[in-house]
Amino acid sequence: MKGGDILDLKVEKLTYKGAGLAKVEGFAVFVKGSCPGDLLRVQIVKANKNFATARILEILEPSEHRVKPFCPLFNACGSCHWQFVDYDFALLQKQLIIKEALRGEYSVPPVLKSPKTQEYRFKAQCPVGETKVSKRLLVGYFKEGSHEITDIKYCPIQPRVFDEIFDYVRKNWTLGAYNEKTGKGLLRHAVLRGSSASKKESSALLTLVLNSDKLFQKQREEIEKFLKGAPLASGCSINYNPKKTNTIFGDKFEHISGAEHILEKIKSKSYIISPQSFFQINPSAAAVLFDEVKKHIKQDSSVLDAYGGVGAFGIWVSDIAKNIVLVEESEQAVKNAKENFKLNECKSYEVFLGNAKERFKEFSRNKRFFDHVILDPPRSGCEREVLEVLSTITNSVIYVSCNPQTLARDVKILEGKGLECETVQGVDMFPHTYHIECVANLVRRA
Known part of the structure; x- marks a missing residue:
């Protein structure tokens, strides 16, 4: 088996990291986007001594456990791996992965x-970039296996208010976005932390992650102006991260306006959570x-x-x-x-x-x-x-x-x-x- 080979195979199970596993004469082939029970025509992308990876050319017979993804951007966004798999069956696969x-x-x-299986995610960390020619701001998630940003205007696994705040950032931020290749540009990430307990629309903390170790006065004034028009965010902080790294947050936070934390309530317990503190999403x-x-x-x-x-x-x-x-x-x-x-x-x-x-x-x-x-x-x-x-x-x-x-x-x-x-x-x-x-x-x- 070598790269470029085309073959038909049937997927046996899902694996940790998301790919489906098939066996061809006992040899393991991992196929992203596949569901157990799928009969597929695939092309080998890479083969080594122990296993191969392949991409789907055609679904010859879909698995009975394959469903239509509910997100219109599923194929472009790399955040949800198994939306095409029936939820209860996906749980069985997770049990098998643990075993x-x-x-x-x-x-x-x-x-x-x-x-909850939709609108369950109350923390979102979106990379920010710009289009090459028009410099239009992109706020979304990386495509799977890349650092290419998919502009996400609607995400069904997070609260609707998150979509609105990210859209406000997309339309109103004027100080430029980070370019990973050149290391230049100011805004790296927009991060939201919300509370499932709040009945208010403005119940999320916005953190702007900047490619800088400080703000100049004109930048500060522009950010303050930007925040005055962002009524849906209950509070805003700046995080300074000038390092060339994949780590989202740097060490230094600065509270800019509004609330400094959110209050999460789960059954009888209450939790104060700051932007930089970990809590289950x-x-x-x-x-x-x-x-x-x-x-x-x-x-x-x-x-x-x-x-x-x-x-x-x-x-x-x-x-x-x-x-x-x-x-x-x-x-x-x-x-x-x-x-x-x-x-x-x-x-x-x-x-x-x-x-x-x-x-x-x-x-x-x-x-x-x-x-x-x-x-x-x-x-x-x-x-x-x-x-x-x-x-x-x-x-x-x-x-x-x-x-x-x-x-x-x-x-x-x-x-x-x-x-x-x-x-x-x-x-x-x-x-x-x-x-x-x-x-x-x-x-x-x-």
Whole structure:
């Protein structure tokens, strides 16, 4: 098999990263945009020793699980990977992805559904660019596998107010947009964070990410003028990011006008969230995720909320836990966490700012023990040393992960330290994408 070959094949399953997998005489072929059960005519794009990638030339027989995407820009936008797959069937595929990442060694129940599958995304980070000739502003998402911006005027997975605010930016921003190739131009990203709890139209924080480390007076005046006409945004901040990087935010934020945070309410809990603080983008499914974590917490227990952010998990379990200790490296998130513990009238809590690994080591040296550790690390997972230290201060780890592959690696490390993985429950935080949140419950047997 070589690049350019044309062949017919049938897709067996979906894989992490989104592509469908087919086997041709036992050889793996990955096909983007394919659905299990599809009979396809494809062209090999690239073939190596272990697998090949291919593109669809023709759908000879569509799968019974293939549906029409509800977004008119699905084929041009790279954000939703599986809109063409029936939702319930996509959940079965996600369950299979988790099982395979864990090599079938643990109990993996059916993935828990998101209560909302449209208008569920309450944070959006849109790259901004310009057309080459007319310099018309583009605000949208990158096409899959590229840094070419698709101008998105309507996105059905985010609130309608987001479309309106982004359109205002598109039509009224006058200070130019960033060019990734030249490194010049001012506006890099427009970022919105909204609240599902607000009944007001103006319920979103707008952050303008600038390719600069400061604003000149004329720029500041122009931005202030721009914001006066943006009534749908409840507050605005500037983020300065002059580095040539794919990271969206730089280190420095400046509040410009209006509200400095939004208030998210999920069931009986309330959360103050600043633009730079992490919080789940799907509030309706966050309640499902938080409840899944909570069911593993014992009454009157001590809980370490590791990488605790604004206190999402710690506050959710605070009504059954005896004491919550939160550790977080972001100064703004710690500020929000302290406000949130007070806002929710939590009685016994401690909040620590600083390097998480060093704080965990300090707990271990001081022989401070916790009944449970809620562990919610970045997508890359945890360092081995962090896991080894945490295993000395608890007999129970509830590991929340957005990457089944790094979760599988880290579970093995924790098992090597005497903890046993009982179950791994998937929660669909990101409908119509291959992304999946997992909650692994690990306990030490007596």
